[in-house]
Amino acid sequence: MHGHLDNAPVTRLDKVDPRGPPPSDRFGLAYIIFFIQGIAMMLPWNAFITAAEYFIQAFSGGHFVNNFQNYFSVSFTLFNMIFVGVAMSRQHKANFPRQIMLSLIVNTVIFIIVSVLATLDYIEPNAYFGIILTLMTLSAVTTAYLQNALYELAARLPPRYVQGFLTGQGFAGLIASLVPLAIVLGMDEEKANTLESVTERAIIYFAFTAALMVVSLIAYILLRRLPIYLYYNPNDTSVARDSAEATTSYSMREVYVLTRSIWTYGVAVFLTLMVTLALFPSITASIVSMNPTQARWTNREVFVLIHFVIFNAGDMVGKALPAVLPLKSGRWLLVISVLRVVFAPLFILSNVEYGSGDTLDRITPVVFNDAAYYAILSVFSVSNGWLGSCIMASGPRNVPKEQRGYAGMMLSLLMTVGLAVGSMLSFAVSAGICQCNPFIL
Numbered sequence: 219m220h221g222h223l224d225n226a227p228v229t230r231l232d233k234v235d236p237r238g239p240p241p242s243d244r245f246g247l248a249y250i251i252f253f254i255q256g257i258a259m260m261l262p263w264n265a266f267i268t269a270a271e272y273f274i275q276a277f278s279g280g281h282f283v284n285n286f287q288n289y290f291s292v293s294f295t296l297f298n299m300i301f302v303g304v305a306m307s308r309q310h311k312a313n314f315p316r317q318i319m320l321s322l323i324v325n326t327v328i329f330i331i332v333s334v335l336a337t338l339d340y341i342e343p344n345a346y347f348g349i350i351l352t353l354m355t356l357s358a359v360t361t362a363y364l365q366n367a368l369y370e371l372a373a374r375l376p377p378r379y380v381q382g383f384l385t386g387q388g389f390a391g392l393i394a395s396l397v398p399l400a401i402v403l404g405m406d407e408e409k410a411n412t413l414e415s416v417t418e419r420a421i422i423y424f425a426f427t428a429a430l431m432v433v434s435l436i437a438y439i440l441l442r443r444l445p446i447y448l449y450y451n452p453n454d455t456s457v458a459r460d461s462a463e464a465t466t467s468y469s470m471r472e473v474y475v476l477t478r479s480i481w482t483y484g485v486a487v488f489l490t491l492m493v494t495l496a497l498f499p500s501i502t503a504s505i506v507s508m509n510p511t512q513a514r515w516t517n518r519e520v521f522v523l524i525h526f527v528i529f530n531a532g533d534m535v536g537k538a539l540p541a542v543l544p545l546k547s548g549r550w551l552l553v554i555s556v557l558r559v560v561f562a563p564l565f566i567l568s569n570v571e572y573g574s575g576d577t578l579d580r581i582t583p584v585v586f587n588d589a590a591y592y593a594i595l596s597v598f599s600v601s602n603g604w605l606g607s608c609i610m611a612s613g614p615r616n617v618p619k620e621q622r623g624y625a626g627m628m629l630s631l632l633m634t635v636g637l638a639v640g641s642m643l644s645f646a647v648s649a650g651i652c653q654c655n656p657f658i659l
Contacts, residue, residue, distance in 0.1 A: 240376075241445040248375070249382045251441040255368050256386020257393070258434035262325055262357045263294055264394035265427040266350075267499050268526055271519045272336070272420035273350070275413050280343025287500040288648060291641035293351055294358040295495060299634040301362035306627050314367040315442065321364035322435040328357050329428035336421045365630055369610075373626025374450045377611040380626070381540060384607045388534030395526035398423060402523060407514055416519075476617055480625055482548030483613030487629055488636035489555040490605045494598075495640030497565050498529060501647055502595065506571045508587050516588070528592055529599040536603020543604070546612040555605055562647065564594050570651055606633070 243249060267290060277283040305312065332353055335341070341349070372383045401419050441447050477484070502525060507516035514520060545551060567585040586594065613629050614622040 240449045243444075243446045248441060248444050248446050249379060251437045251444075252368075252372055252375075252379045252383040253386035253389070254434050254437045255441075256383040256388075257390040258322060258325075258386075258431060259361060259364055259368060260387040260390035261394060261427050261430055262329070262361060264391045264530070265329070265423050266290055266294070266354055266357075267503070268391075268394040268398060268523075269420045269423050270499070270503055270522060272416050275416050276336075276341075277343045277347050280347055282344070282347045285500075285645075285648065286347060287503055288641070288644050289347075289351060290354060291495055291500055291644055292638070293355050295634065295637035295641040297355050297358040298362045298365070299631075299638040301359045302366055302631050302634045305363050305366035306631055309366075309370070309624065309627060312367065312370075314371060317363045317367045318438055319435060321360040321367075322431050322438070324360040325357055325364075326428050326431040326435075328353050328360075329424045329431065333421050333424040333428065336417055336424060362634070365634070366627055369626045369630040370623045371451065373614045373622045375446070377615065378541075380611045380614075381537070381607055384537045384603075384610060385534060388530065388537040388603050391530030392527070392534050394423065394427075395523060395530050397426065399520070399523040399527055402520060403514075407517075476621055476625060477628065479616045480548070480613045480629065482552045483609045483616070484629060484632040486548065486552040486555040487606060487609045487613075488632045488639075489552070490558065490602060490609070491633050491636030492640040492643065493555075493558045493561060494602045495637045496643040496647055497561060497598070497640075499526070500641075500644040501565055501570065501651070502529070504570050505565065505568045505591060508569050508584070521588075525592075525595060528595050532596050532599030533603035536600040536605075537607040539600070539604045540607045540611055544612075545604075545608045546615075548613070548616075551605060551609055551612075554601070558598075558601060558605075561594065561598050565591075565598075566647070566651055568594075 267287065270287065273286055274283060277286055282289060305317075332350070335346075335349065368383060369380075372380045398419050401422065405415060503522050505525065506518050507521045510516050510518065510521075515524070545554075564586070568591045569584045569586075610626070610629055610633075614625040617625045
């Protein structure tokens with residue numbers, strides 16, 4: 219499946235390595251570990267947004283029950299963007315092993331705290347919203363440092379490892395959505411909708427996320443001992459190092475020249491993620507079935523959970539797709555990313571409803587039924603994963619080998635900027651749908 223990327227032609231920027239050919243990746247272990255790191259990077263975000271029904275119950279009676287998804291998106295992506303930028307500015311002094319391990323440890327602690335909070339009988343809704351938003355923001359900061367280091371390290375290896383890392387990110391969302399759906403469908407319908415049941419499921423999501431952070435930490439420690447990893451990261455050993463000596467610092471002119479080499483990829487990844495976060499999950503998670511009383515599958519909670527499964531499965535398929543359907547042209551990737559703007563009116567014409575169950579005062583008709591909505595969502599998610607994976611795997615190959623790690627981080631920064639801008643645009647999309655104040659619905 220991954221052979222196509224491994225055998226991609228070497229560009230004229232590549233030189234013969236004096237160390238000889240790279241060692242084999244026995245049992246695909248390095249690939250698997252980068253896959254696990256991708257899961258660890260995205261699971262915190264997915265755990266928060268997939269527990270939407272729990273937060274609707276927990277924030278009920280407060281000011282933010284109808285728009286907490288917007289605030290979650292903006293808070294996470296904005297702080298993630300800011301601190302990816304901070305991490306990049308200190309890239310020449312970075313100690314990537316310490317950065318990765320501390321990030322995983324802090325995220326573990328965060329989700330232990332969130333799990334404990336969910337067991338408490340009652341917290342005032344607005345205060346609870348503030349606590350969760352604060353913890354989510356802290357998770358965004360730690361994820362930024364994790365993201366910065368992992369993209370740098372993955373970009374030093376052959377493209378299949380970037381693709382494995384990105385596929386792991388897609389799988390994180392799939393896990394986070396499949397687990398609650400399986401639990402809900404395995405319960406009696408009346409019991410599944412109770413506050414107690416919804417809370418129990420949320421605790422499972424959060425505890426599972428904490429456990430996965432620990433698994434990822436152990437996997438990363440193992441990765442640093444693999445021959446193939448050390449071949450591409452010769453200055454990284456099992457003993458702590460001064461990475462300031464091992465990481466190149468670039469002048470402004472060098473950064474400018476590097477940026478010119480990958481600008482189409484940078485704009486493409488920015489637009490791709492901007493469009494995605496402007497609509498998902500703040501708008502798409504508010505779309506409900508046209509026939510809510512016909513079957514359990516159309517129940518609001520189940521319908522929204524299925525939506526998360528479809529999006530995350532499509533995103534994961536899209537991230538793996540470049541192995542068989544690669545696109546390396548920066549210009550074509552940019553054109554396709556622009557065309558994705560069409561998804562905004564398509565989702566607006568679906569059956570959007572408030573989290574509290576109130577019907578929107580619509581200025582547009584509902585055009586698409588459930589099947590059409592799911593089909594649109596599938597194309598939306600596959601295109602998101604495919605474009606992102608093509609861009610992140612191909613963009614760094616347009617610069618000399620020694621600059622690929624930095625190019626990977628630059629694209630990662632533009633990705634987070636796109637996520638942040640898209641999250642802020644989600645408020646504008648909400649306002650356009652309901653003709654109301656989107657900040658306090």
